[in-house]
Amino acid sequence: MATIEDVAKLAGLSRTTVSRVINNQPYVTEEKKIKINEAMKELGYVPNSSARRLRSQRTETIAVLLPRVTNPFFGQLIESLEQKASDYGYQVIVCQTHDKKYKELDYLQLLKTKQVDGVIMASLTNEWMDIEPFLDSGPIVLCNEYMETQDVTMIHIDHKQAAYDAALHLIEQGCRRIAYASGGRETYISKQRKIGFCDALREHNMWLSKELEINEVLDVGDGQTTFQYLKVHQPEVDGIFTGSDEVAAGIVYAASKEGWRIPEDLAVVGFDNQMLSLLMVPAITTIEQPVEQIASKTIQVLVDQIKNKLSAPTQRFVYPYELIKRKSTDCNTVKKTAR
Incomplete structure (x- = not known):
C-alpha cells in the first residue's frame, strides 16, 4: 500500500509539500499540485480522510x-x-x-x-x-x-409578500370567496403567509372566515380531502391559495373528477413551482422560489x-x-x- 512518502519520492517533492496539497492548504504552486496528484493517481494512493479530519x-x-x-x-x-x-x-x-x-x-x-x-x-x-x-x-x-x-x-x-401577491391575483381574477389551506403548524413562515393573504383580502373589503381556513394539509391526498370539504360545506368558494403544489394538485384532480371546471368554478394557486404543478391539467399557478x-x-x-x-x-x-x-x-x- 502506497504511503505519503512514496508519493513525495515519485513527485520529487518533500513530504510537507505533499501534505499541504492533500489538506488543501495554500502556498503550493499549480505545477507542484499537478505533479503530486499525478503521483497519487499512479500509485493508487488514497489520503486518510479520518486522520485529516482529526488534525x-x-x-x-x-x-x-x-x-x-x-x-x-x-x-x-x-x-x-x-x-x-x-x-x-x-x-x-x-x-x-x-x-x-x-x-x-x-x-x-x-x-x-x-x-x-x-x-x-x-x-x-x-x-x-x-x-x-x-x-x-x-x-x-x-x-x-x-x-x-x-x-x-x-x-x-418574503413569504408574507408572496402570499399577498397570490391572494391579490385571485381577487384580480374575480374570486370573491377565497379559501386558505396551510400545513397547520404555527411556524413563523406560516404566520407570515397568513398575514399577507389576509392583508390582500382586507384591502378589498373581504376577510378569511374560519370556515374557509383549512389546516394540516400537506400532500396530494390532503388536497383531495380539502376539495371534498369545500364541495360539501363551502360550495360557493371560487378560489383557494395553498401552501404547496402537492395540495393544489390534489384539489385540481378531485375537483375535475367531480365536474368542477378549473378555473371557471374554482381558481387554484400553489406554492414552490414543482414539476407536478406544470404537469397537471390545467397547469397550476404557483409561487417559485x-x-x-x-x-x-x-x-x-x-x-x-x-x-x-x-x-x-x-x-x-x-x-x-x-x-x-x-x-x-x-x-x-x-x-x-x-x-
Missing part, C-alpha cells in the same frame, strides 16, 4: 434539518445544498424532524458532540430560546425558515463561518420570488357560471 478538528460534514424529504420542495433544496457543499469539500447528512420538537433537539446534539461542523435548519419547530444555546457549539444558518429579531443568519424569500440561489448562499455563508470560526453575526439575505401565472387561475376569458 483539522473538522468532520467536513453539515447537517440539514427539515420536516420530510418526501416534500418535493425539500427534495430539491437538499439536492442543491448537497451539490454546493460538495464544491467546498463538505458532505451533507439529512435529518428529518417530522415536525417533532424532541427530534429537532436530538439532531442539534450532533453539533454539540462535534459530529458535524455546522447545521442548516430548513424548518424550525422549537422556540428559538431552545435552539440558541447550540450556537456555542458551532454555526447554525436558517434556510427557508426565518424569524424577525434573532441573532442568526437567515436566507429566504430561487432554490439554487438560496442553497448556494446558505452553503457559502455556513462554510465561511465554519472555516473562519465566526461568531455568526446576524445576516439576512432575502431573495426575490416569482408568481407564475398558469391556467388554474386564468378566469378572465370565461365567465364564472353557477354550478
Whole structure:
C-alpha cells in the first residue's frame, strides 16, 4: 500500500509539500499540485480522510434539518445544498424532524458532540430560546425558515409578500370567496403567509372566515380531502391559495373528477413551482422560489463561518420570488357560471 512518502519520492517533492496539497492548504504552486496528484493517481494512493479530519478538528460534514424529504420542495433544496457543499469539500447528512420538537433537539446534539461542523435548519419547530444555546457549539444558518429579531443568519424569500401577491391575483381574477389551506403548524413562515393573504383580502373589503381556513394539509391526498370539504360545506368558494403544489394538485384532480371546471368554478394557486404543478391539467399557478440561489448562499455563508470560526453575526439575505401565472387561475376569458 502506497504511503505519503512514496508519493513525495515519485513527485520529487518533500513530504510537507505533499501534505499541504492533500489538506488543501495554500502556498503550493499549480505545477507542484499537478505533479503530486499525478503521483497519487499512479500509485493508487488514497489520503486518510479520518486522520485529516482529526488534525483539522473538522468532520467536513453539515447537517440539514427539515420536516420530510418526501416534500418535493425539500427534495430539491437538499439536492442543491448537497451539490454546493460538495464544491467546498463538505458532505451533507439529512435529518428529518417530522415536525417533532424532541427530534429537532436530538439532531442539534450532533453539533454539540462535534459530529458535524455546522447545521442548516430548513424548518424550525422549537422556540428559538431552545435552539440558541447550540450556537456555542458551532454555526447554525436558517434556510427557508426565518424569524424577525434573532441573532442568526437567515436566507429566504418574503413569504408574507408572496402570499399577498397570490391572494391579490385571485381577487384580480374575480374570486370573491377565497379559501386558505396551510400545513397547520404555527411556524413563523406560516404566520407570515397568513398575514399577507389576509392583508390582500382586507384591502378589498373581504376577510378569511374560519370556515374557509383549512389546516394540516400537506400532500396530494390532503388536497383531495380539502376539495371534498369545500364541495360539501363551502360550495360557493371560487378560489383557494395553498401552501404547496402537492395540495393544489390534489384539489385540481378531485375537483375535475367531480365536474368542477378549473378555473371557471374554482381558481387554484400553489406554492414552490414543482414539476407536478406544470404537469397537471390545467397547469397550476404557483409561487417559485430561487432554490439554487438560496442553497448556494446558505452553503457559502455556513462554510465561511465554519472555516473562519465566526461568531455568526446576524445576516439576512432575502431573495426575490416569482408568481407564475398558469391556467388554474386564468378566469378572465370565461365567465364564472353557477354550478
